Amino acid sequence: MTSAPDLFQSRLQETGLAVEALLDKLLGSTPLVSETTRPDRLLAAMRHGALGGGKRLRPFLLVESARLCGAATEAALLAGSALELVHCYSLVHDDLPAMDDDDLRRGRPTVHKVYDDAMAILAGDALLTLAFDVMSRPEIHEDAAVRLELVRGLARASGLGGMAGGQALDLEAEGRYEADLKPLTLSERDIRQLQAMKTGALLLFAVEAGGILGRANAATQSALKSYGRAVGAAFQIADDILDVEADTATLGKEAGKDADRGKGTLVQLLGLDAAKAERDRLARTALEALGNFGTDADMLRAIAHFIVKRGH
């Protein structure tokens, strides 16, 4: 008999492997171009940015939400891979010298270190573009309206009002624009808003997408939304706590960088203990949102636990 934590770990791993295989296939070749002029270097940079790493947490959230709503796992895995392409593009661009200037990601050199800044910019662009290509494919859902809702939701979660906007606010919070603009002084509410955009929006969309794929009713969609919002917020606080506590070896990226730059995080504003309490409170909120579901939602519950307890 498999215990619950074992089942969670095996499901997480299984989904991660399936997403890796799908991404490998999606980035397997370049259509449209002739043999002599394939953009091989760009494709290699895209593969470096998308393959071989990560927990694939966003696809896992999508797949498990879809499963709860009765949608086919195969379609959810493809939608999850599209979502993961957006996450990967954001990491490639965030790591650039002009942005967070990171040399390491998941223990490996970042894309611009292996290739160069130009290829990293283009690789990010092409990964983002591919995400919308994949999300519009008929294998995702037979009904075009469903795929379109996913395309639009992905765009909204990723753009000005979501991830990209949150990243821009984060750069402003670093105070790098002091010369010509007052640095953003962030209140607790501001930090929560920034994080809901920067990392929360994609995590929330992962859960919403499962509901869309399964054509969930309004009550289920609403519950999933509450769960997704809480899990997303808990995830970012857990990440900020890890950044302060972990060392470079465990994390696979340079630790303490966020604090060095004076970025606004809840850890900084409230202190480590209060941040941990808030992370745990949000995890409980996530579990409460699933109160009306039975054992079908156990995997989503396990994800909330995992986010609080993960070491990296």
Added chain:
Amino acid sequence: MTSAPDLFQSRLQETGLAVEALLDKLLGSTPLVSETTRPDRLLAAMRHGALGGGKRLRPFLLVESARLCGAATEAALLAGSALELVHCYSLVHDDLPAMDDDDLRRGRPTVHKVYDDAMAILAGDALLTLAFDVMSRPEIHEDAAVRLELVRGLARASGLGGMAGGQALDLEAEGRYEADLKPLTLSERDIRQLQAMKTGALLLFAVEAGGILGRANAATQSALKSYGRAVGAAFQIADDILDVEADTATLGKEAGKDADRGKGTLVQLLGLDAAKAERDRLARTALEALGNFGTDADMLRAIAHFIVKRGH
């Protein structure tokens, strides 16, 4: 009575103004974020990159192709604006120091000069993302399948197998990767392929999108495709000719930069006279592709003439 060239110029201008107004509206505010933490700097960078310039040739091609196929102009203008957002994002990223390193665009400082590299990267990302948001909106077409075909076509024209892939090949053709990779030596066929990806794919998609919006039959789609492919190729050769002939004042960007870097263009490979002859031949091919249409296609014919004759 208005003569044909006058009608062309007034239509071009009218469409340009309508696209400008739509882009202004699309970039008018940031939903989702609270008053205290709006990513105003990012929005301003996006506006700088998208507003106040350009002939809006891609939307014009889309609108006129849609008109030929009986689609509503209002919907075509919105689809054209989505397409223009992709074009604008590509200019913002191409101008970055890590890419083509241009300080001027349309006679104004480029986005990274006014803001910084980080904001220019994010602004490009968010413009690209917004394009897919806009293209999936119900105002584009009542049938979700039609919008989805547009989303997918836009993604394919812009990504690894299209614009981004072409730009990557162009960087390789500059020989900047000689240290660890043989520089690409491009044959005439290679250059045509590179240009069909880098600039041709979006121009071709503009024309195809008109056909998709108007649910054109296979023969019309095929004719539009031939026209779009020829017009796209002629446009790039005309651009390369202009780059050699024009000075900075006329062009609004630094002239002669492509040649300085030793990029592979047909002008370089074949010489100026042969390149002009090829440009004119492609324009004739574009006109021939429209042979089965009546006066309805006059505006598309005028575009082919315009591309050959334009001064900048």
